[in-house]
Amino acid sequence: MNPLQTLRVALRALWRNKMRSFLTTLGIIIGVGAVIAMMAIGAGAKSQVEAAFAAMGTNLLIILPGSTSQGGVSGGFGSMPTLTWDDLTAIQTEVPTVKRAAPAMRSNQSIIGEELNWTTSITGTTPEYFEVRSWPVALGAPFTQADVDGGTKVVVLGQTVVDKVFGPNSNPVGQNVRIRNIPFQIIGVAAKKGQSATGQDYDDAAFIPVTTFGQKIQGGLSKYITGQVFVEATSADTTSRALSDISMLLRDRHHIAAGADDDFSIRNLSEIAGAQQQGTDTMTTLLASVAAVSLLVGGIGIMNIMLVSVTERTREIGVRMALGAKPRNILLQFLIEALMLSIAGGLIGVALGVGTATWLAARFKWPMLIQPNVIIVSVAFSAFVGVVFGLYPARKASQLDPIDALRFE
Amino acid sequence: MPQPALIELQDIRKIYTSGEVEVRALDGISLTIESGEFVAIMGPSGSGKSTLMNTLGCLDRPTSGKYILAGRQVSGMDKNELAEVRNQVLGFVFQNFNLLSRTSALENVELPLVYAGVSGKERKRRATEALERVGLGKRLDHTPSQLSGGQQQRVAIARALVSNPKVILADEPTGNLDSRTSIEVMALFQELGRAGITVVLVTHEPDIAEYASRVIVVKDGKILEDARREPVRAVVPPLPATP
Numbered sequence: 001m002n003p004l005q006t007l008r009v010a011l012r013a014l015w016r017n018k019m020r021s022f023l024t025t026l027g028i029i030i031g032v033g034a035v036i037a038m039m040a041i042g043a044g045a046k047s048q049v050e051a052a053f054a055a056m057g058t059n060l061l062i063i064l065p066g067s068t069s070q071g072g073v074s075g076g077f078g079s080m081p082t083l084t085w086d087d088l089t090a091i092q093t094e095v096p097t098v099k100r101a102a103p104a105m106r107s108n109q110s111i112i113g114e115e116l117n118w119t120t121s122i123t124g125t126t127p128e129y130f131e132v133r134s135w136p137v138a139l140g141a142p143f144t145q146a147d148v149d150g151g152t153k154v155v156v157l158g159q160t161v162v163d164k165v166f167g168p169n170s171n172p173v174g175q176n177v178r179i180r181n182i183p184f185q186i187i188g189v190a191a192k193k194g195q196s197a198t199g200q201d202y203d204d205a206a207f208i209p210v211t212t213f214g215q216k217i218q219g220g221l222s223k224y225i226t227g228q229v230f231v232e233a234t235s236a237d238t239t240s241r242a243l244s245d246i247s248m249l250l251r252d253r254h255h256i257a258a259g260a261d262d263d264f265s266i267r268n269l270s271e272i273a274g275a276q277q278q279g280t281d282t283m284t285t286l287l288a289s290v291a292a293v294s295l296l297v298g299g300i301g302i303m304n305i306m307l308v309s310v311t312e313r314t315r316e317i318g319v320r321m322a323l324g325a326k327p328r329n330i331l332l333q334f335l336i337e338a339l340m341l342s343i344a345g346g347l348i349g350v351a352l353g354v355g356t357a358t359w360l361a362a363r364f365k366w367p368m369l370i371q372p373n374v375i376i377v378s379v380a381f382s383a384f385v386g387v388v389f390g391l392y393p394a395r396k397a398s399q400l401d402p403i404d405a406l407r408f409e
Numbered sequence: 410m411p412q413p414a415l416i417e418l419q420d421i422r423k424i425y426t427s428g429e430v431e432v433r434a435l436d437g438i439s440l441t442i443e444s445g446e447f448v449a450i451m452g453p454s455g456s457g458k459s460t461l462m463n464t465l466g467c468l469d470r471p472t473s474g475k476y477i478l479a480g481r482q483v484s485g486m487d488k489n490e491l492a493e494v495r496n497q498v499l500g501f502v503f504q505n506f507n508l509l510s511r512t513s514a515l516e517n518v519e520l521p522l523v524y525a526g527v528s529g530k531e532r533k534r535r536a537t538e539a540l541e542r543v544g545l546g547k548r549l550d551h552t553p554s555q556l557s558g559g560q561q562q563r564v565a566i567a568r569a570l571v572s573n574p575k576v577i578l579a580d581e582p583t584g585n586l587d588s589r590t591s592i593e594v595m596a597l598f599q600e601l602g603r604a605g606i607t608v609v610l611v612t613h614e615p616d617i618a619e620y621a622s623r624v625i626v627v628k629d630g631k632i633l634e635d636a637r638r639e640p641v642r643a644v645v646p647p648l649p650a651t652p
Contacts (some may be wrong), residue, residue, distance in 0.1 A: 009523065016509075315507065321492065321495075322495060323520050323568070324493065324497070324521055324525060325492060326489045326524075327492075402468045402469075406503070
């Protein structure tokens with residue numbers, strides 16, 4: 001008797017007891033379904049966090065100027081400009097772990113088109129900014145160093161601003177808008193970047209050369225950078241090195257004595273990203289272990305029912321033995337029955353899990369990511385559970401004595 | 410040169426010990442059964458006739474003694490070899506039919522062939538043939554619950570026949586049947602006997618034993634009586650006219 005025939009015998013035995021077979025698999029179905037759904041939602045959350053931080057820029061450091069202190073009241077970081085343009089040049093040229101650096105000075109201004117207008121955050125910066133933030137310009141081109149040097153009146157708009165001032169799907173490159181009543185030519189539209197990790201719309205922004213910003217918006221370019229400096233480190237590994245290098249450089253340049261407080265602050269965004277990712281990882285692991293326990297319980301459920309089934313079918317086993325079934329035929333039949341149950345349960349569980357995840361994602365607008373390897377692993381694991389928990393009942397069945405089995409009432 | 414007997418038991422003993430008590434279920438049984446004989450084993454309950462039957466059926470191994478079946482020494486075989494002997498040489502008919510429930514007559518009859526490794530097509534052909542032989546050619550797809558007791562027992566006989574066994578062992582085959590169906594079943598056994606198949610049946614009903622050509626009476630694990638005689642021919646009485 002070959003394994004294929006045993007398989008058919010086992011399948012027939014399961015089919016004869018459809019309801020019981022289904023109930024037996026229920027534990028596995030729920031277990032696998034839970035694993036798939038939880039992992040899909042966990043992976044979705046993780047990828048959302050990752051995407052949010054990738055949108056922010058990679059290997060990113062942000063330098064904030066110092067705080068004012070008047071009458072014992074500290075103004076907070078950025079309230080007093082302490083970073084100079086020379087500091088920026090020094091950071092760009094003297095720190096080997098720094099790849100690029102760009103200033104960012106911001107002001108909320110109305111952008112007035114022909115018919116519509118929109119108030120947004122205008123950033124005065126340099127061409128490096130688009131590189132540092134890994135933010136390409138989708139239509140047209142970013143402004144150049146020549147624009148910065150000449151203080152030309154050109155603007156790169158964010159997608160949200162384009163939508164609000166010119167309507168969706170329009171290409172405003174070449175047209176003019178007025179900012180503070182000064183006409184600016186639109187030379188580019190920045191690629192859509194989406195939301196930040198905190199839900200802020202990145203695309204609600206406009207960018208002009210930093211010199212133009214100083215002269216036309218701020219009313220005169222001073223020695224200090226009245227805003228932040230974005231720094232891109234050479235790689236993810238050198239980000240913290242770059243932080244301490246810049247810190248040392250600035251302390252030196254600002255003549256801060258040892259032990260005294262910094263008059264600036266540097267934030268490492270990759271660290272924040274790492275912490276957030278760790279958070280979602282912990283969550284995913286937690287969910288997965290809960291689901292794994294339910295899979296285990298499902299396996300024990302299969303063992304229980306298989307044991308009951310062996311007892312209930314003792315006579316059948318006796319008859320099969322009397323008709324010539326060898327112990328290994330019986331062993332294999334029950335093992336295959338358990339295996340079929342758990343694999344079928346696994347597959348139904350996958351369908352259920354994918355369905356649940358899709359439904360949850362649609363219902364609560366959660367991100368969802370179904371990973372093929374999770375599906376493979378959970379089906380494989382349920383098959384494993386079937387073998388492990390099917391083996392004991394199957395052995396028990398195969399070791400029955402034919403006459404005892406036949407006499408069993 | 411005399412033909413060796415189909416079944417030969419030499420001083421078979423089966424002793425159960427439960428605690429201090431020793432039960433001699435079979436106490437030195439020696440017996441030969443020739444090919445084509447129709448043997449009825451009788452005896453009161455507890456006489457050891459069932460143990461004898463199980464020993465003959467290779468379901469139970471004797472404590473001591475020698476059992477030769479169709480030229481092979483069965484005593485001393487392991488579980489797998491015994492399963493093979495049961496599959497190829499023996500056919501079983503039980504008191505309570507022991508058909509697989511929710512399984513068609515055809516599939517039930519195919520079962521011994523499944524374990525013999527016969528291919529699906531051949532299995533179906535032979536199972537159909539066996540069911541036709543017992544007069545159930547039109548009931549192939551019926552499940553046991555759709556068949557009467559007599560029909561179920563005939564399915565069981567077809568199942569015993571399908572592997573072309575040398576011996577059919579029947580344990581109280583008429584125990585759950587009414588007298589008319591009992592005669593039907595006995596007629597079938599007599600027919601098999603005429604076709605050269607050896608039939609050994611256990612019964613406690615003397616009128617059933619009358620259809621056999623040899624009656625062995627067992628008591629306290631020993632053969633009390635062993636007589637050959639002319640069997641009564643099983644003739645199924647016509648159905649009484651329904652009022």
